[in-house]
Amino acid sequence: MDIAALKTDLAGLQIEVNPRIVQQKSRDFYWYSPVLKRQLDSVVADVVATPRNLDELLYILGSCWRNDVPVTVRGAGTGNYGQAMPLAGGLVLDLSGMARILSIEPGRVIAEPGAILADIDAAARASGQELRLSPSTYHTASIGGFVAGGSGGVGSIRWGGLRDAGNIIRLRLAAMDGTVGSLIDLTGPDIAKASHAYGTTGIITEVEMPLAPAYDWVDMIMSFPTLEGAIRCGEALAAADGLLLKNVAVMDASVTPYFKRHAGYLTAGEAVVVVMAAPFAAGDVVHLGRHAGGRVVFRSDAEAPETLKKLPAAFELCWNHTTLRALRVDPSITYLQVLYPQPDICGKVLKIAELLGEEAPTHLEFVRFDGAVGCFGLPLLRYTSEERLDEIVALHEAHGCPIFNPHRYTLEEGGMKQTDATQLAFKKRADPKGLLNPGKMIAWDQPDFDYGKPYLFPSLSV
Amino acid sequence: MDIAALKTDLAGLQIEVNPRIVQQKSRDFYWYSPVLKRQLDSVVADVVATPRNLDELLYILGSCWRNDVPVTVRGAGTGNYGQAMPLAGGLVLDLSGMARILSIEPGRVIAEPGAILADIDAAARASGQELRLSPSTYHTASIGGFVAGGSGGVGSIRWGGLRDAGNIIRLRLAAMDGTVGSLIDLTGPDIAKASHAYGTTGIITEVEMPLAPAYDWVDMIMSFPTLEGAIRCGEALAAADGLLLKNVAVMDASVTPYFKRHAGYLTAGEAVVVVMAAPFAAGDVVHLGRHAGGRVVFRSDAEAPETLKKLPAAFELCWNHTTLRALRVDPSITYLQVLYPQPDICGKVLKIAELLGEEAPTHLEFVRFDGAVGCFGLPLLRYTSEERLDEIVALHEAHGCPIFNPHRYTLEEGGMKQTDATQLAFKKRADPKGLLNPGKMIAWDQPDFDYGKPYLFPSLSV
Numbered sequence: 001m002d003i004a005a006l007k008t009d010l011a012g013l014q015i016e017v018n019p020r021i022v023q024q025k026s027r028d029f030y031w032y033s034p035v036l037k038r039q040l041d042s043v044v045a046d047v048v049a050t051p052r053n054l055d056e057l058l059y060i061l062g063s064c065w066r067n068d069v070p071v072t073v074r075g076a077g078t079g080n081y082g083q084a085m086p087l088a089g090g091l092v093l094d095l096s097g098m099a100r101i102l103s104i105e106p107g108r109v110i111a112e113p114g115a116i117l118a119d120i121d122a123a124a125r126a127s128g129q130e131l132r133l134s135p136s137t138y139h140t141a142s143i144g145g146f147v148a149g150g151s152g153g154v155g156s157i158r159w160g161g162l163r164d165a166g167n168i169i170r171l172r173l174a175a176m177d178g179t180v181g182s183l184i185d186l187t188g189p190d191i192a193k194a195s196h197a198y199g200t201t202g203i204i205t206e207v208e209m210p211l212a213p214a215y216d217w218v219d220m221i222m223s224f225p226t227l228e229g230a231i232r233c234g235e236a237l238a239a240a241d242g243l244l245l246k247n248v249a250v251m252d253a254s255v256t257p258y259f260k261r262h263a264g265y266l267t268a269g270e271a272v273v274v275v276m277a278a279p280f281a282a283g284d285v286v287h288l289g290r291h292a293g294g295r296v297v298f299r300s301d302a303e304a305p306e307t308l309k310k311l312p313a314a315f316e317l318c319w320n321h322t323t324l325r326a327l328r329v330d331p332s333i334t335y336l337q338v339l340y341p342q343p344d345i346c347g348k349v350l351k352i353a354e355l356l357g358e359e360a361p362t363h364l365e366f367v368r369f370d371g372a373v374g375c376f377g378l379p380l381l382r383y384t385s386e387e388r389l390d391e392i393v394a395l396h397e398a399h400g401c402p403i404f405n406p407h408r409y410t411l412e413e414g415g416m417k418q419t420d421a422t423q424l425a426f427k428k429r430a431d432p433k434g435l436l437n438p439g440k441m442i443a444w445d446q447p448d449f450d451y452g453k454p455y456l457f458p459s460l461s462v
Numbered sequence: 463m464d465i466a467a468l469k470t471d472l473a474g475l476q477i478e479v480n481p482r483i484v485q486q487k488s489r490d491f492y493w494y495s496p497v498l499k500r501q502l503d504s505v506v507a508d509v510v511a512t513p514r515n516l517d518e519l520l521y522i523l524g525s526c527w528r529n530d531v532p533v534t535v536r537g538a539g540t541g542n543y544g545q546a547m548p549l550a551g552g553l554v555l556d557l558s559g560m561a562r563i564l565s566i567e568p569g570r571v572i573a574e575p576g577a578i579l580a581d582i583d584a585a586a587r588a589s590g591q592e593l594r595l596s597p598s599t600y601h602t603a604s605i606g607g608f609v610a611g612g613s614g615g616v617g618s619i620r621w622g623g624l625r626d627a628g629n630i631i632r633l634r635l636a637a638m639d640g641t642v643g644s645l646i647d648l649t650g651p652d653i654a655k656a657s658h659a660y661g662t663t664g665i666i667t668e669v670e671m672p673l674a675p676a677y678d679w680v681d682m683i684m685s686f687p688t689l690e691g692a693i694r695c696g697e698a699l700a701a702a703d704g705l706l707l708k709n710v711a712v713m714d715a716s717v718t719p720y721f722k723r724h725a726g727y728l729t730a731g732e733a734v735v736v737v738m739a740a741p742f743a744a745g746d747v748v749h750l751g752r753h754a755g756g757r758v759v760f761r762s763d764a765e766a767p768e769t770l771k772k773l774p775a776a777f778e779l780c781w782n783h784t785t786l787r788a789l790r791v792d793p794s795i796t797y798l799q800v801l802y803p804q805p806d807i808c809g810k811v812l813k814i815a816e817l818l819g820e821e822a823p824t825h826l827e828f829v830r831f832d833g834a835v836g837c838f839g840l841p842l843l844r845y846t847s848e849e850r851l852d853e854i855v856a857l858h859e860a861h862g863c864p865i866f867n868p869h870r871y872t873l874e875e876g877g878m879k880q881t882d883a884t885q886l887a888f889k890k891r892a893d894p895k896g897l898l899n900p901g902k903m904i905a906w907d908q909p910d911f912d913y914g915k916p917y918l919f920p921s922l923s924v
Contacts, residue, residue, distance in 0.1 A: 106675075106741075107675075107677055107740055107741065107742045128590060128675075158703075159703055160702075160703030160704045161704075164703050165705055165749070165750065166704035166706065166742075166746050167704035169742055188746055188749035210704075210706070210743075213568075213674075215568060216568075238833060239833025239834075240622075240628060240833070241620075241621055241622030241626050241831075241832075241833060242594075242622050242627055242629035242672075243626075244628065244672070279568075279569065280569045280631055280672055281628050281672075284627040284628050284650055286650075287651055291651075368703040369703075370701055371700060371701025371702070371703060371835045372701075372834045372835070373833045373834070
């Protein structure tokens with residue numbers, strides 16, 4: 001790695017060496033996890049480069065190739081797994097300067113990777129359209145970062161996740177193979193070579209995403225005397241094929257006190273279902289909620305505009321914004337990511353809620369998963385120690401509920417705990433020197449890794 | 463029943479007494495079923511009235527009430543179960559004269575019941591929208607008739623059926639209770655009082671339906687060496703939450719010879735999957751089809767406009783248009799309606815295909831059903847006798863596949879084989895004299911009916 005030569009090479013481009021800014025751009029929201037906070041706190045790049053267009057980006061990659069400098073790509077830095085953090089130092093490639101929206105057509109948008117999701121939607125709105133899927137960091141996250149590091153979120157109740165066929169139409173990728181200018185278009189199953197790969201297999205230079213019709217979504221909160229009632233309502237809403245919903249979440253009574261600005265609408269001791277519904281579906285949501293024993297305590301279409309201005313949108317109570325709201329009040333809180341599989345989602349959730357009680361208040365997000373109703377848990381976790389965290393992970397797994405561990409910075413440990421052969425094979429071709437985001441793909445570093453223990457990238461302290 | 467007094471009352475309105483026209487307007491497509499053909503062939507009204515607006519409609523109902531004349535409502539007469547046929551004579555209320563489209567907004571349309579589905583879509587197209595669901599008789603069926611007598615069809619792969627919350631927003635109903643002018647708006651679960659009730663519980667005078675975004679749907683046919691391959695592909699497509707599809711059907715090799723105008727694209731001895739896909743989803747459909755061992759033999763976006771003009775649309779190869787195409791070639795053919803339940807849809811279909819062979823070539827329509835992938839069968843049936851038909855029904859049921867019998871003219875026997883308590887209770891209020899479509903709701907005529915034998919309305923010959 002010849003950083004000095006690299007800096008000389010990049011003179012005239014937009015680069016940053018100010019230590020404070022470099023440190024800031026070397027971080028994401030990894031600190032949601034106390035484990036990652038400990039492990040990654042000292043991670044820092046040598047230099048940050050912000051290309052303004054594709055030519056600059058390709059030039060930067062060429063220079064890093066020649067000088068053997070690792071490249072860790074960064075969108076808006078809203079990830080939670082350290083995916084944009086340069087474990088081996090080197091260059092952080094900040095794509096916020098490549099944010100053009102290139103075309104919007106019926107059902108699709110083409111954008112540069114740095115485009116912010118909310119900006120894409122603002123542009124798509126002119127044709128009555130919007131993105132299908134977005135994280136709760138919608139206002140700040142970039143489309144490239146979402147594709148490279150996310151998995152779904154708001155909209156998954158209708159469309160499934162980013163991994164599902166059709167939710168990404170095409171990715172254009174710059175390889176890190178010394179052949180400056182060689183761009184690869186990925187479609188169909190090939191998209192999996194670069195989606196959710198944390199930029200380890202190439203740099204996404206352009207994305208083509210499907211668009212859905214935009215509606216004036218109605219935010220609704222329904223209150224239930226019991227967690228079970230709220231879960232049953234959430235599951236019934238999730239199964240209602242004819243109801244156009246954009247999000248369905250369930251929070252137990254211990255979670256809602258963190259929804260400070262909605263306090264006036266909420267009842268202590270009650271669980272809630274938070275829903276985003278199309279205007280013409282809201283009436284049926286009310287019927288379904290009542291049938292499940294709940295009552296509507298908030299709906300955005302019944303509030304004055306000045307009231308709404310003071311409230312976060314429903315999706316900003318959901319997914320990892322639920323965690324964020326709790327963290328702001330109690331910094332000892334973190335979270336988990338659980339899959340509650342069919343059948344008897346409700347029984348599994350209640351069993352684990354009973355076992356963990358106030359240590360892990362229930363937060364569920366319903367989705368479509370392989371053509372059926374799926375349920376992810378993002379329980380709040382009153383963190384005490386890594387040992388106890390591991391026990392809680394094991395407890396979920398012992399009850400048939402897999403964990404996608406948000407306290408791990410590698411692709412494998414956060415997900416399937418096995419080598420992704422497709423991504424590994426592709427990386428051998430697209431990044432033969434292994435310069436892209438080192439340390440994030442265990443299969444590259446240690447093909448025979450034993451997933452019984454956590455992976456530690458050599459440069460990180462224990 | 464005082465028909466003479468009724469005719470006097472209705473002088474000046476649009477009524478029809480010409481026997482040939484009255485006979486024609488007393489019929490629907492009941493003749494798809496040899497059983498219904500035998501039972502209903504002599505059914506005929508005394509008079510047909512075609513109101514031009516709500517006032518006329520209400521006046522007609524009032525006169526029928528005063529003169530105790532049965533009223534059987536008719537949309538476009540495209541039903542297959544005799545639902546628009548006046549078993550007790552009296553008046554056929556032809557709603558084709560009330561066909562205005564009253565309003566189109568984002569996500570919803572309000573129309574009079576006689577509006578033709580294709581006409582609603584033509585009007586909605588201006589705002590980039592279309593109906594979610596339609597039967598294969600889309601070009602001729604009315605929205606009121608679809609709601610009163612249909613169950614789903616094209617679009618159900620995405621939205622489920624008409625019975626599912628959200629797929630009908632509101633129905634306005636004229637009761638037959640002597641209080642001329644009393645209209646009832648039904649929303650939410652109350653909609654079930656009048657949807658799929660064959661007009662036995664009131665006359666639908668206005669419908670409000672949800673709209674989906676309109677796309678230039680790509681018609682695709684994929685060919686497979688085996689039926690199993692086609693079923694596996696159909697099921698995978700149906701489970702793909704991120705693929706925007708409008709219809710997914712599977713036909714075995716014995717069915718496709720009836721697709722005369724597509725003969726040049728089809729391979730003898732091969733099964734097919736017929737798909738309607740959004741333009742941006744077509745590429746992924748190809749990938750999925752290939753993965754399942756199939757190949758694309760037709761896609762509409764690769765054909766010249768003059769070629770397409772000579773071909774029926776994909777949806778006109780599907781649902782009961784599959785049956786119609788076979789019937790035109792071989793009038794001895796009829797059909798069944800089967801539900802293949804989860805799990806192992808494919809195993810159940812193949813087992814029954816093996817047992818019945820050429821007597822009942824496989825035709826499947828995939829749908830969303832209670833939040834999961836569902837599969838309806840509309841097998842062609844080489845009809846020999848009613849006894850054999852009953853045997854075939856029993857054989858399906860013995861293998862765990864319920865039959866929605868299209869050879870029955872009552873609500874109960876075509877569906878759940880039990881009293882619909884909601885519809886019955888509502889009818890007692892909305893039609894206290896039992897004048898609306900007599901003979902179609904067994905629970906009204908014989909509350910203690912034994913569903914072990916077929917129901918025969920007294921006026922019909924055995």
